[in-house]
Amino acid sequence: MYTEEVMDHFRNPRNVGEIENADGIGEVGNAQCGDIMKIYLKIDDDIITDVKFLTFGCGSAIASSSMATELIKGKSIDEAVELTNKAVVDALGGLPKVKVHCSVLAEQAVKAALHNYAEKTGKTIKGLEDFD
Numbered sequence: 102m103y104t105e106e107v108m109d110h111f112r113n114p115r116n117v118g119e120i121e122n123a124d125g126i127g128e129v130g131n132a133q134c135g136d137i138m139k140i141y142l143k144i145d146d147d148i149i150t151d152v153k154f155l156t157f158g159c160g161s162a163i164a165s166s167s168m169a170t171e172l173i174k175g176k177s178i179d180e181a182v183e184l185t186n187k188a189v190v191d192a193l194g195g196l197p198k199v200k201v202h203c204s205v206l207a208e209q210a211v212k213a214a215l216h217n218y219a220e221k222t223g224k225t226i227k228g229l230e231d232f233d
């Protein structure tokens with residue numbers, strides 16, 4: 102039911118934890134399942150130099166957040182804002198249909214953190230218009 106990649110990121114999640122004095126923090130929750138995901142960003146010169154996450158949720162949510170952090174680490178803001186839940190699912194080699202919403206949570210958490218950064222710094226990040 103779960104791919105090797107999902108199991109790997111569930112058992113050994115990358116970038117778990119918090120960042121003190123993070124430049125952007127995003128927290129999202131899924132009302133249906135009650136799971137919560139929090140993403141912390143460190144941003145220097147529009148580059149995501151560090152990213153960490155805390156997820157209280159199912160294995161797919163943990164694997165999705167782990168993969169999402171890996172996909173945006175070292176990337177520019179403009180690249181990170183384009184991260185889709187589909188990219189996360191693809192990188193994980195697929196998720197069961199009923200678990201796709203867990204990857205949506207990861208996309209939303211990244212966007213929420215970027216949105217928080219934009220609010221703090223007064224910057225405009227293209228691609229977050231729908232997020233306001």
Ligand code: FES
Binds near residue numbers: 134135136158159160
């Ligand atoms: Fe129980 Fe997501 S519904 S962990």
Ligand code: FES
Binds near residue numbers: 134158159161203206
């Ligand atoms: Fe809700 Fe996975 S079951 S995030």
